[in-house]
Amino acid sequence: MIEILSPTDLLRAKEAGALVAGMLQTLKSRSTVGTNLLDINRWARSMITEAGAQSCYVDYEPPFGRGPFGHYICTSVNDAVLHGLPYDYALANGDLLTLDLAVSRDGVVADSAVSFIVGDVKPPESIAMINATERALNAGIAAAGPGARIGDISHAIGSVLSEAGYPINTEFGGHGVGSTMHQDPHVSNTGRPGRGYRLRPGLLLALEPWVMADTAELVTDADGWTLRSATGCRTAHSEHTIAITNSGAEVLTLPKQAQP
Structure with a gap:
């Protein structure tokens, strides 16, 4: 299903995006x-409840997971990259942490993820990998707009990641959002320009470049959810929800201090 949102729906989407952006920044700082x-x-559960919103994860039960997920946020550490199930682990100095949060408010979903280093130990290779996913995300956003195709976004993202030297996994990527968290169209993190669904104003997309340092192969934890690099290498993941407008793409999950 591909949803095209009305102008009224888009206003609600902006509110949901601002909510997710603020929550992620607070959780990152803590x-x-x-x-x-x-x-x-x-903390995520408390903030979502206080905002009168709903978690997209608690009851999430897709075919690839051992559901329901049962938690309010994905917390992926070091070699974990996607769907990190929170567990009893205290963060260490130098850990690479990815927080991925999807929330529904007033019937519209926003989805975003951020990777960062915990503490004051900053491994250069990890910083470079995080930066590569952020550059790829910006390239994907720049390629999005009315009349562009999904392949244009995928090509822009994949070009940045490939040039940075990272293998690209195509099992999981970006996706449409709207009244639910995961919708069509699928947005692969590499692809051919000029191919795929033509973008229209009112379409919401969650773009999410993610990489693993030296492999494209994933393995699943015994918890049935957490996806890790097959080699144990570190990983990074950046994500924003964007709205296709008449003039381009608007980022809905941009933190306030990063807004122009």
């Missing part, structure tokens, strides 16, 4: 050395 992943989940 995630310091010694913070437990279960505390991050507890």
Whole structure:
């Protein structure tokens, strides 16, 4: 299903996007050395409830997971890259943490993810990988607009990741959002320009470049959810929800301090 939102729906989408952006920034600031992943989940639950919103994860039960997910945020550490199930783990200095949050408010979903290093140990290779996913995300956003095709976005993202030297997995990528979290069209993190669905104003997309340092192969944890690099290498993941407008693409999950 591909949803095209009305102008009224888009206003609600902007509110949901601002909510997710603010929550992620707060959770990032609280995630310091010694913070437990279960505390991050507890904080996310509290903020979502206080905002009168709904988690997209608690009852999430797709075919590829051992559902329902049962938590309010994905917390992926070091070699974990997607669907990280929060568990009893205290963050260490130098850990690479990805927080991925999807929330529904007033019937519209926004989805965003951020990767960062915890503490004051900043491994250069990890910083470079995070930066590559952020550059790829910006390239994908720049390629989006009315009349462009999904392949244009995928090509822009994949070009940045490939030029940075990272293998690209195509099992999981970006996706449409709207009244539900995961919708068509699928947005692969590499592809051919000029191919695929033609973008229209009112379409919401969650673009999410993610990479693993030296492999494109994923393995699944015993928890049935957490996806890790097959080699144990570190990973990074950046994501924004965008709205296709008459003039281009508007980022709905941009933190306030990063807004133009």
